Amino acid sequence: MYVRDFSRRKYIIIGVIILIAVIFLIRLFYLQVIENRFKLSADNIVLRNIRQYPPRGRIYDRHGQLLVYNEAAYDLMVIPGQVKNIDTSTFCRLLGIDSITFIKQLNKATKYSRFRPSVFVKQISKEDFGKIQEKLYLFPGFYAQTRTLRHYPMPIASHLLGNIGEVSQRELDRDPFYKAGDYIGKSGIEKYYEKYLRGKKGMRIVEVDVYNREKGSYKNGKYDTLAIPGKNIKLGLDAGLQSYGEQLMKNKKGSIVAIDPKTGEILAMISSPSFDPNMLVGRERSKNFTRLMNDTLQPLLNRATMGTYPPGSTFKLVNALIALQEKAITPHTMFTCQGKLSRPIKCTHTHVSPLDLNEAIKQSCNSYFWKTFKSILDNPKYKNSHQGYQAWYIHVINFGFGHKFNTDIPYEVPGNIPSKEYFDKIYHGVWNALTVRSLAIGQGEILVTPVQLANLVAIIANEGEYYPPHLMVSVEGDSKDSLKFHTLKATTVNTKNFKIVRKAMLDVFEGEHGTARFYKMDSIKQCGKTGTVQNPFGADHSIFIAFAPMDDPKIALSVIVENSGYGSTWAAPIASLMIEKYLTGRVKRKKLEKRMLDGDLIKNPPKVKEE
């Protein structure tokens, strides 16, 4: 029988075997040597970058009292691409969220990126996180990131300290330091000193297994970087005084600004109504923020720096100083006053006539200061009253009015000192002292902020010089920035003229007819000046400025209580109590203190005076 030999087919078979092997080798060479994609993918799968957040710098008051510190919290992060086969209902129960929130959050994260982490649940407290952590391994794709939240041991100074919040898109675009979900100072000290407080983020690279468990650091931490804690900041604030001021201003609208005249450091800055800074921390932040936003009393507004008021009679001190400097008057110049019959400005106070400067300040005589103001503008030294006004204007600006201090004070506004050009424009060039007479008694177009007023007192206390008001005393380990605001500024008025005004301010407290004579203390020599500011929207604002002790001023302050009537009724006693508290540490005038603390001008506003 014929049998064909098929042995030659072995060549075909061996050929196919070798062909397949060659195909495999080409394929493997492509996968392993030519294509780089897989190396990156492998790193993405195995390595996880865990950002190390540094603790944010703490904030202290001038005596080392802690104002702001950190508390640990946890953000639950998710990498949507790694989430698979998880028991959703158990997971939701563990986190205390509903399934709709779960789906919504997961979709949001997926939309951002399937392979990069997003925040799933924010700011879980230490206590809640303990329970979650035990079971977290059951849910691949989820892990926790440690964060710190701000806490405020005393519920004070919310306007100054500011708060932190998640970075906005604009902040992200501006500074590559931040990543989505990071926290950044949003206002106040937190914002101004962000670069010091934030510290430097670190990065830890860890290897994880398929169950998302950490298996140790990558290459023994060779590529890890340590987080550097933020620097602590010491403020000039006196926590006790701030707290006391906030209590005094409770149920009142207005502000207190107290400055250490020797340094320009702000001892207290109260804006009322206020709020507890702890309200703007954590998960309740946005809810509380909306509530504060919608409050008609505007608790978020920092009246101390953003509220502008006509200075009223307190401005008579400035006019007196300018007049003395310009030699428009002497301390012995006497003017007459017809009381209510005085023209062009009537005087509401009852006092002797004629009277000198000291008496005029002590009793706040309108007629005297109208004549003083007129003497400045119509000074024969100048060609005309417009030039006289220009001279006046420059003096006023040098007192710190009409512009911002541009220090670390949050949200300042410049206020307004009307310029010569402004009057030229509105009066078409035809105007004189009579036209702008309101300026004589601090009314009219002139607007100042409480912090500018407090600075005025500091200037008087220092007899002509001042450091711009500021909050920070020192940054831990940084001397350069700590000295940033230590530039002494001078006014255009000589020291000897200040002495005259200071004596008159002392008499406001100590003189027979002084407007603040009821708040005189035997132990402390206080100097002050009342102001009652007419206000088209309601009762007059009560203003008082003061410094003490006279011979070695340690505190200079301005107090404004909105819609409360005479300066001597509310603002003066509050100022005096603040002085007593700061200088002696305790308040002995309990009756006066109680009256101030109990006064509720929001529920029981004083009646509007009938003209």
Add this chain to the structure above:
Amino acid sequence: MQRRENIIGNIDWLTVFLYAILVFFGWLSIYSASSDETGRSVFDLSVRYGKQLLWIAMAVVLAMIILIIDAKFFSTFAFWIYFLFIFTLIAVLLFGKTVAGSRSWFQIGSFAIQPAEFAKFATALALARYLSLLNIDMRSLKTKIIATTIILLPALLIFMQNDTGSALVYFAFAVVLYREGLSGAIFIIGLIMALLFITTLLFSKLYVLAALVVIILSGLVLFKRIRKSWKLTVLVFTIAAAFVLSVNFAFEHVLEPHQKTRINVLLGIEKDPRGAGYNVNQSMIAIGSGGLTGKGFRKGMLTQYQFVPEQSTDFIFCTVGEEWGFAGVLVVILLFITLIVRIVLLAERQRSKFSRIYGYGVASILFFHFAVNIGMTTGLAPVVGIPLPFFSYGGSSLWAFTILLFIFIKQDANRLNVL
């Protein structure tokens, strides 16, 4: 005495050496893929590398027993062994244990045995025995039918166990039939069918039919020979068209959903890196990240942190790729190819037809496993769960491949005693 020495001396030590080195490299990979930081001893039977060491020891014993048994035993009892395993396959269908959806395991104590693995050498024996009978001519229809039945009977039983991968392995015997005289046309027809199948899934069937018409018409116009046998041409066209039309139906109604997805992912129709494509994706990342020289033994991060599913069994090749790089896979592929080609060459030098056919059976099965397994891990073939011979973790597969190979080594050693 002299005869016995002869046999030991006649053993092809190159094959034994290739076997040993593959098993050793395989065990190293399993060790790397299944060890953890607890650092348990290699003799610890609670970890995979410990168990595999036991399987290897027992495989060596099996190999020695086979070498001692008279070579004639296997040809004489080929059919008995075949039927014994057919019987076992039926038994496992009735009494077996289901693991990962396949009812293909016998549980004996704490160990599980997979009869489908052993049925391969039994089939190879039976096929060799049948085709080496006198008066066998591959051209006769009866021979084709009986040979095909011998091959497909165990395949069908394994398919019924829901172990498609192991069932597909039996198609490897087509290579044996080809060597023994089956027309090569069957492979060409198979290739054309596969091509039609893939193009039909990739493109609309209308395009494929149009392309067929264009090819046939241009053939008729250009070639005189085709014009002469136009009847046959039309018949071929009709069959091809019918096949194309039935592919859709078959794809939609015959294949299981997971099989469809695997094919779709392979063809790039579906992208599903988290589902069906997950294994392949992870596998390619592991291999691809190995680079030219690899990350080093036990330093492959994907392997160490178990990112590749089935990494000590079907996807063991990933460990080689990741930890030893292109250099490692080159060595492993060369070892396999050398072994398989060596077996083919040994088969060709056999005097007995039985030994030759059995040798081709061994080479075909090893090659099929090698090609499909590495094709699957490198994303060239659909995910068909079959082990890489000598490498993959598992006693059944290691023993079955050892028996398969050493029966042939024994036959080869005995070749001079065959008249």
